[in-house]
Amino acid sequence: MSRKNLYNVGALLAGLGVTFKYMFKRKPTIQYPSRKKKHAPRFHGLHELRRYGDGKERCIGCELCSSVCPANAITVIGAENSPADRRSPGERYAARYEIDELRCIFCGMCEEACPTDAIVLTPRFEMSDYRRGSFIYSKDRLLVPPEAGTGLAPDDRPNGIPSDLGRVAEIKSTVSTDEGYDATWRGTILKTQTKGLAE
Amino acid sequence: MIDQQLVTVTIDGTPVRVPKGTWLVEAAKQIKREIPVYCYHRKMGPAGLCRICLVEIEGMPKLQIACNTAVTDGMVVHTQSDKAADGRRAVLELYLVNHPLDCPICDKGGECDLQDYAMAYGQGYSRSVDPKVSKPKAVDLGPTIVLDEERCVVCQRCVRFDDMIVGERELVLKDRGVRNIIATANGEPYRHNFTGNVTELCPVGALTSKTYRFKSRPWDLRRTTTTCTQCPVGCQMHVDVRVGVVQRTMSLEDDDAISDGWLCDRGRYNVGFYDDPARVTQPMYKRDGGWVQIGWDDALDIWAAAIREACAVNPASVGVVGGGRLTNEEAFLLQHLFRAKGVANLDWRAGSQRQASPGRNGGTLVDLESCDAIVLIGESPAERAPVMDLRVRKAALQKGAKVIRIASAERPYPAPIPSTDVATVAEAIKKLPKDPKRIAIVWDGCDADFATSLLEKLPAGAQVLTYITGEQANARGAEAMGMLPFSEPGYGKAESGLDAAQMFAAARDGKLAVLSIFGANPAMYRADFARASFTAVSDLFMTETAQLADLVLPAKGPFEKTGTTTNMAGDVLPVNAAHSLETPADALSDLEMVVALAEKLGVELPVAEEVDAAVLRHLAKAPEDFTLGDARFGTSVILSPSKDPERRRKAHVEGIAFNVVVQTRVFGGGGTSAHDARIAELCPLPEAAFSPEDAAELGVNTGDYIDLVLDSVSDVVQAHHDNVGHDLLVEVRNGMPRGTIALIGGLPDSPASNLAGARVSVTNIRRAPEDAAEAIGAPA
Numbered sequence: 001m002s003r004k005n006l007y008n009v010g011a012l013l014a015g016l017g018v019t020f021k022y023m024f025k026r027k028p029t030i031q032y033p034s035r036k037k038k039h040a041p042r043f044h045g046l047h048e049l050r051r052y053g054d055g056k057e058r059c060i061g062c063e064l065c066s067s068v069c070p071a072n073a074i075t076v077i078g079a080e081n082s083p084a085d086r087r088s089p090g091e092r093y094a095a096r097y098e099i100d101e102l103r104c105i106f107c108g109m110c111e112e113a114c115p116t117d118a119i120v121l122t123p124r125f126e127m128s129d130y131r132r133g134s135f136i137y138s139k140d141r142l143l144v145p146p147e148a149g150t151g152l153a154p155d156d157r158p159n160g161i162p163s164d165l166g167r168v169a170e171i172k173s174t175v176s177t178d179e180g181y182d183a184t185w186r187g188t189i190l191k192t193q194t195k196g197l198a199e
Numbered sequence: 200m201i202d203q204q205l206v207t208v209t210i211d212g213t214p215v216r217v218p219k220g221t222w223l224v225e226a227a228k229q230i231k232r233e234i235p236v237y238c239y240h241r242k243m244g245p246a247g248l249c250r251i252c253l254v255e256i257e258g259m260p261k262l263q264i265a266c267n268t269a270v271t272d273g274m275v276v277h278t279q280s281d282k283a284a285d286g287r288r289a290v291l292e293l294y295l296v297n298h299p300l301d302c303p304i305c306d307k308g309g310e311c312d313l314q315d316y317a318m319a320y321g322q323g324y325s326r327s328v329d330p331k332v333s334k335p336k337a338v339d340l341g342p343t344i345v346l347d348e349e350r351c352v353v354c355q356r357c358v359r360f361d362d363m364i365v366g367e368r369e370l371v372l373k374d375r376g377v378r379n380i381i382a383t384a385n386g387e388p389y390r391h392n393f394t395g396n397v398t399e400l401c402p403v404g405a406l407t408s409k410t411y412r413f414k415s416r417p418w419d420l421r422r423t424t425t426t427c428t429q430c431p432v433g434c435q436m437h438v439d440v441r442v443g444v445v446q447r448t449m450s451l452e453d454d455d456a457i458s459d460g461w462l463c464d465r466g467r468y469n470v471g472f473y474d475d476p477a478r479v480t481q482p483m484y485k486r487d488g489g490w491v492q493i494g495w496d497d498a499l500d501i502w503a504a505a506i507r508e509a510c511a512v513n514p515a516s517v518g519v520v521g522g523g524r525l526t527n528e529e530a531f532l533l534q535h536l537f538r539a540k541g542v543a544n545l546d547w548r549a550g551s552q553r554q555a556s557p558g559r560n561g562g563t564l565v566d567l568e569s570c571d572a573i574v575l576i577g578e579s580p581a582e583r584a585p586v587m588d589l590r591v592r593k594a595a596l597q598k599g600a601k602v603i604r605i606a607s608a609e610r611p612y613p614a615p616i617p618s619t620d621v622a623t624v625a626e627a628i629k630k631l632p633k634d635p636k637r638i639a640i641v642w643d644g645c646d647a648d649f650a651t652s653l654l655e656k657l658p659a660g661a662q663v664l665t666y667i668t669g670e671q672a673n674a675r676g677a678e679a680m681g682m683l684p685f686s687e688p689g690y691g692k693a694e695s696g697l698d699a700a701q702m703f704a705a706a707r708d709g710k711l712a713v714l715s716i717f718g719a720n721p722a723m724y725r726a727d728f729a730r731a732s733f734t735a736v737s738d739l740f741m742t743e744t745a746q747l748a749d750l751v752l753p754a755k756g757p758f759e760k761t762g763t764t765t766n767m768a769g770d771v772l773p774v775n776a777a778h779s780l781e782t783p784a785d786a787l788s789d790l791e792m793v794v795a796l797a798e799k800l801g802v803e804l805p806v807a808e809e810v811d812a813a814v815l816r817h818l819a820k821a822p823e824d825f826t827l828g829d830a831r832f833g834t835s836v837i838l839s840p841s842k843d844p845e846r847r848r849k850a851h852v853e854g855i856a857f858n859v860v861v862q863t864r865v866f867g868g869g870g871t872s873a874h875d876a877r878i879a880e881l882c883p884l885p886e887a888a889f890s891p892e893d894a895a896e897l898g899v900n901t902g903d904y905i906d907l908v909l910d911s912v913s914d915v916v917q918a919h920h921d922n923v924g925h926d927l928l929v930e931v932r933n934g935m936p937r938g939t940i941a942l943i944g945g946l947p948d949s950p951a952s953n954l955a956g957a958r959v960s961v962t963n964i965r966r967a968p969e970d971a972a973e974a975i976g977a978p979a
Contacts, residue, residue, distance in 0.1 A: 062303030063416050077442065078304075078413035091337055092304040092413045115303045 033126075044106040046124040047099055049143040050117070057087050057143065058118030061094030065110035065119055073103040074110060097142060101127055102135040206272040211279060223265040223276060224252055234278055235287065235316045237354040237402045239266035241452070242460055243363050249354045251294075251316065253286035254278045262286040287320045295325060297332045297377065298403070299349045307404030309417040313352065332377050341389030342880040343464060344397065344406055348380050351405035357381060357397035364461065364589065366596050366615045367391045381405070392585045392865050395467040399449060410468055410877040411447040415439075420446060421778035426764055427466040428524070428672035428757040428774065429871075431555070432564070432586045433766030434458030434466055438758055443781030445470045445758060457564055457770060459593075463585035464881065465865045471877040473756055473780065478739055478874070480783040483751040490751075495785065495795070502715075502750055503799035505733040506540065509712035514541035516710060518702040518731065521717030522547035522682035523555070523671025526762025526774050527814045529789040530673065530680035531688060532804055533717060536793055538681075539802045543696025544711075546684055547677035549719030551861075551955060552644040554832040555667055555674030555767070556690075558825030562639065562664030563768045568594045570664065571635040572601045574627055576650050577643030579604070581613045582863045584668040584767065591641070592616050603627050605649050620934065624652045635661045640827065644669045647828025654827055665827050667767060670724070670863075672757075676765030679817050685831055689817035690824075698833055699725070706731040717789050718754060720744045720870060723945065726953040737789055740874055753786040756871075760788040763814060771818050856958045857893070857940035861951055867943045885946050887927040890935035902967030903929040907940075907959045924951055924959075 030037060050058050061078030079095035087093035110119050129135060204219040210227050217226045222245060224234045237249035245267035253262040257275040262283060265276075277283055294313060302308040334348035353372070358381065361370045369389050373382040383389045398408045420439035427434045427448075435454040439447050448470055450462040472478075482498035483490045493501075509517045519537050522530040522545075534545050547555075567573070567590040581588040594600035595616040602618040605627050612618040621627045631638065638657060642650045644667045657663055671677075681688035684696035697705060699721065705711040706729040714731035721728040722743040735750040736742070745751045758777040765771055787795070797804045805813065866872055866881045887905060889897065899905060907924040924942065935941065940959060942951035 060304050061413065062308075063419070064303060067416070067418060077415070080413050090301070090304055 042108075043123045043125075044108045044121040046101065046122055046127055047104075047110070047119055047137070047142055048122050049097065049119055049139065051144060051146060052089070055146045056089055057093060058116045059094045059097060059114075060088050060090055060092050060116055060118070061097070062092070062115065064113040064115065068109045068113040069104075070107060070109060071103045071105045073100045073105075074098070075100075094139070097139045099137045099142065100135060101137055102132065206270055206274075208270040208272075208274040208276060210276045217270055219271075220269045223254065223263075223268045223270055223274075226270050227265065227276075227278065232278060234265045235312070235320065236266055237312060237352060238356060240356055240359075240400065243356070243359050246355060246359060249352070250290050251287060253283055253290065255280045255283045284320065287316075288322050291317055291321045292326070294352055295321070296327050297349070298352070299331060301350075304413070305347075305350065305404035306407045306412060307350075307401070311404060312402035334378075334380070340383060340406075341394060343394045343409055343468065344389055345409055345412060346381060347405050347407070350403050351381055352403050353379050353381070354402060355381075356400040356402070357406060360397055360400055363596070364396075364593070365391060365393050366592050368615070370397070392463050392465070392581065393461060393589065395464050396450065396461050408447065408468075410471070415441045415446045423758075423775050423777040424451065424773075425758065425775040425777065426766075426772040427462065428764055429466045429469060430463075430584045430586075431667075431669050431672050431674060431767035432457065432584045433672070433764060433770060433772045434462055434586050435772070436462060436466065438470070438777040438780075440777050440780045443779060444474050445777065445780060455565070457766065457768075457772070458586050459564075459589060461586055461589055463865065465585065465872070465878075468878045468881065469866075469872050469875050470758070472739070472871045472874040473758065473782075475740070475874040475876075477741070478783060479741060479745070479751055479753040479786075481753060481785045485749045495787070498750060498752060499795050499799050502735050502752075503796060505713045505735075506715075506796075507800060509733075510540050510542070512712070515544065515696070516705075516712040517542045518544035518546075518697065518705075518711055518714045519682075519717070520546055520549050520699050520702065520714065520721060521719040521737075522677035522680070523549065523669075523674040524718035524757075525673060525677070525789050526760065526764055527673065527676040527680055527771070527818065528762045528810050529717075529793065530677045530682050531810055531814055531817075532790060532793045532797075534681040534688065535804060536797045536800070536802050537715075538687075538693075540800060543694045544684060544702055545682050545696060546699040546702065547671065547674060547682040547719075548699045549716070549721040550670045550724040552669045552671070552674065553647070553834065554644050554678075554825075554827070554829060555669050555671075556678045556769075556822045556825050557642075557665040557667050557767075557827060558829070559821065559823050560640075560663050560665040560826070561769060561821065562666060563770075564590055566637070566664055567591065567639055567666070568598060570594055570600050570637045570639040571661075572603060572631050573639045573641060574653060575602065575604045575607070575612075575618075575641050576653070577607075577645050578668070578863050579607070579612060580641055580666075580668045582865050582867075583643060583670070585865055587641075587666070587668065587767070588614060601630070601632050603630050605653070624649055624656060627653065628656050628658070631658065637662045637664065639664045639666060641666045641668060642827055643667070644674075647832075647834070651826070651828035667827070669767065671719075672766075673764045675767060675769060676763075676771075676818065679765060679820075679822070680814070681817075688813065689820050690822040700727060700833070702731075703727045703729045716744055716748070722747055722953070723870075724952045726955070726957065728953070737792055739786075739871070742870070752792060753783060754792070755782060755786050755788040759786070760790065762790065765818055769818070769821065771815065856960050857889075857938060859951070859954045859957050859959055860939050860941045861944040861955045862941050863945070864943050867945045870945070882946065883943055884928050885924060885926065885951075886930050886943060887924070888930040888932040888935060888941040890937050890939070891931050891933060892937055893935075894929070894931040897961055897964070899929045899931075899961070899964055900967065901929055901931045904965040904967075905929055905961050906963040908962050909957060909959055 052058055061076055063076045066074035066076045075098045076094050077096040078092050081087055081091055081093055108121050111121055205216045206219045207214050207216050208226055210230060210232055213230045215226050215229050224236060224239055227234050235251045237251055238246040247264055247267040250264060252265040254265045255277040256263050302314060336347050336349060338346040338348055340346045355372060358370045358372055362368050369383050370381055371384050373380050395408060397406045419441045423438045425438055427436050434457055435451040437449040438445055448467050450458060450460055452460045454460055481492045482495055484493045506517060522533060537545060564587060573591055573594060580591060592614050595602050602616060604612060604618055604620050606622050619630050621630060638661050640653060684698045685693060687693040702711060706714060711731040714734045716736045718738060720742040730747045734748040736745040736748040737752040737754040738745050739754055739756055757774055758780055759782045761776045762774045763771050764774050794804060864883050867883055872878060872882060904926050944952035
């Protein structure tokens with residue numbers, strides 16, 4: 001064994017040193033899916049269609065979201081409310097509302113264009129499925145159920161709303177708050193990673 | 200027009216030479232300078248109400264309205280100056296004071312003149328601090344139109360359309376000031392044949408079509424320009440399709456030659472049948488009395504085998520009926536195929552119409568406006584060719600033409616124009632204006648007696664223009680393409696075959712082996728229809744004829760195929776398949792069917808270029824040797840009372856037997872209107888009209904309900920015609936001849952169409968419920 005090899009032992013120890021250092025550091029890995037990361041306040045995930053307090057749909061089927069959509073992912077077909085079956089305030093409601101989530105680029109333009117704040121992007125991102133067809137979300141999956149505590153204006157809903165989520169209605173979304181988003185802030189992780197890369 | 204004085208006007212620095220008296224707004228259009236307008240419309244002229252077209256004219260102290268200012272020589276106009284822009288901005292601000300900002304739910308959003316002008320000329324914000332005046336939304340004006348009172352800008356285009364173009368004057372302006380609003384006179388439902396046009400005229404979203412409400416937004420629609428094939432006028436129209444369904448149809452404003460920019464409600468609204476669940480989607484074959492679905496290959500084999508066998512025995516035992524609803528190309532290939540097999544029994548005349556080409560005197564639709572007198576014979580164009588009726592109205596209302604009707608069993612002319620009813624040709628001649636320069640004869644193509652004798656007796660020196668309205672859109676094209684037993688394409692003489700009546704007679708005698716029917720429903724419209732030993736029908740629906748057939752083939756409708764059609768004036772018009780319209784996968788156009796059948800029969804058809812050239816060549820030729828009521832066309836089907844006592848039935852009530860007169864209504868046709876839920880409300884109720892004397896004798900009044908029984912009919916009437924009519928609404932009509940009963944033909948639940956000439960008697964009279972009448976009139 002030459003001197004050169006002894007130097008290599010030093011390098012080996014140095015390398016293992018890094019390993020042991022990180023062994024005792026706080027781990028960024030979380031136990032997904034039992035724990036989930038908290039998202040950035042304006043994270044753009046799965047859409048949902050909201051309701052007013054009296055249970056009426058906010059969406060009036062105006063198709064502004066579908067016309068502004070850069071990915072052409074939204075299809076809306078309007079219809080007229082009948083006095084017997086009033087779905088939304090006013091005359092018009094969306095008889096069909098479909099979003100192709102495979103096509104969607106989650107830019108949030110639909111949210112911007114919506115004149116009634118009906119469509120919002122929730123932090124929910126888990127949409128994987130085995131069939132392409134199941135990525136076409138229609139009203140039965142987009143519209144929040146009437147019992148979901150809907151109805152108040154975006155800023156004063158029951159149980160409060162985490163201010164950092166902005167106007168995204170976590171309490172109304174289909175995301176279960178019990179399962180929590182108590183993991184590390186996404187921002188924090190990003191910061192750590194940037195730091196690590198710099199070093 | 201040569202002596203018209205031209206003047207030069209300078210608009211925004213560009214000199215334009217236009218005839219003296221041209222409105223400034225039209226002069227500006229010539230240099231592609233659009234001046235905003237609401238109330239002005241090219242077909243109705245200026246009204247000077249909306250004030251949005253303000254322009255600055257040098258030498259005038261104030262802004263002037265461009266729509267009602269005639270150009271003068273040397274006029275210098277600025278449309279884009281600061282002063283003009285200020286004026287427009289101020290007018291727009293006033294428009295928006297009370298206009299609701301519900302563009303997201305407004306059907307006009309995206310094609311709205313107020314939206315566009317507010318973007319182009321408006322200031323972008325409101326200085327008004329008071330709440331907007333709220334008015335009723337979704338006011339039901341009638342079966343077709345909904346009014347949003349808030350959105351109305353009171354430009355009165357719709358009111359003026361009703362007054363100047365249609366003449367019905369149903370829409371009026373009600374109340375004053377901020378409550379100034381469009382309404383129907385006396386609050387009655389807004390109902391005439393042209394209501395849909397007001398939705399296009401409305402510059403904002405105040406008037407909307409019930410059939411299109413909230414269905415789509417303009418930017419979603421795929422637009423195709425095609426020809427309406429509901430009647431022989433051939434109006435040009437836009438077809439707007441979304442998600443594979445026809446959402447709406449729109450007129451072409453610059454279609455001056457044919458539709459004058461308007462559409463009738465039948466053409467506009469009867470477009471919802473393409474996705475009807477009742478459509479035939481697969482070839483159907485009748486086996487052991489029941490229908491089985493078969494594939495196209497089997498269907499063509501069965502069909503071709505039947506034709507081949509019959510032709511081998513005797514080609515005279517094969518017949519073809521249809522062509523009046525097909526395109527020119529289809530009709531041409533159809534007759535080519537069967538003539539190649541030696542078949543001479545070809546006829547398009549599946550209804551009561553006997554002739555479609557007016558011959559050497561045929562006039563254009565525009566010519567109709569400049570006639571001094573218009574003589575109407577038979578069914579009026581108001582019910583058979585509504586947009587042509589608008590020309591008649593224009594001639595009568597705006598140019599003072601005299602409208603004369605000969606021996607019509609109809610109610611008074613169904614348009615509010617002065618018309619004279621006469622009983623005989625001699626009287627009609629007497630009523631003609633003095634020294635007429637141009638006389639138009641409008642005939643329905645059925646009973647020729649009046650038409651031929653009128654032609655003989657008309658004063659010499661007058662130019663005579665003849666028109667034939669009819670039942671089938673491309674009847675004239677079918678005649679030119681040789682779908683007649685005595686004429687080849689281009690009206691050449693052919694080896695004479697059997698016409699439709701003779702074919703059905705032969706079928707009754709068992710002498711017709713194979714009968715192929717293309718896009719026609721003779722069982723509905725002809726009492727003498729009889730099926731042959733083997734009958735094949737190509738149609739969109741299981742029609743009355745299809746139910747009697749052995750083989751039913753799923754056809755494509757007019758928006759689903761491409762070709763040309765010929766209108767009543769001989770214009771060759773394009774039929775284009777609508778973009779992205781969903782068609783049943785197994786439906787074939789009649790052209791594709793004929794080509795496939797020719798392949799099975801081993802007949803070589805001309806290639807597409809040859810067909811196109813032949814169609815144009817044959818249609819360019821006017822049928823010079825035809826006149827109205829030409830003897831070669833034979834007579835219409837008129838039933839004679841039965842001589843067979845076994846077929847006679849006892850009169851049930853009072854013993855009064857009535858002669859049936861069948862009348863067409865715009866929305867009364869079976870066929871496509873029976874399969875269009877959107878227009879169900881527009882279809883008339885099954886009604887029976889009597890003269891006042893007969894009604895008094897029977898003891899019935901308007902509003903009662905009656906049933907009918909056949910009293911005596913012709914021997915040729917088949918058993919399936921025995922159901923004559925239930926729950927018919929009685930109408931007592933002045934001017935009806937005694938002893939006749941007028942029924943509406945073609946209603947889905949009224950099999951009256953093929954009863955023309957039969958005798959019926961009345962039974963089971965039920966009075967109009969008196970409490971119902973009280974409930975309407977009685978105060979609460």
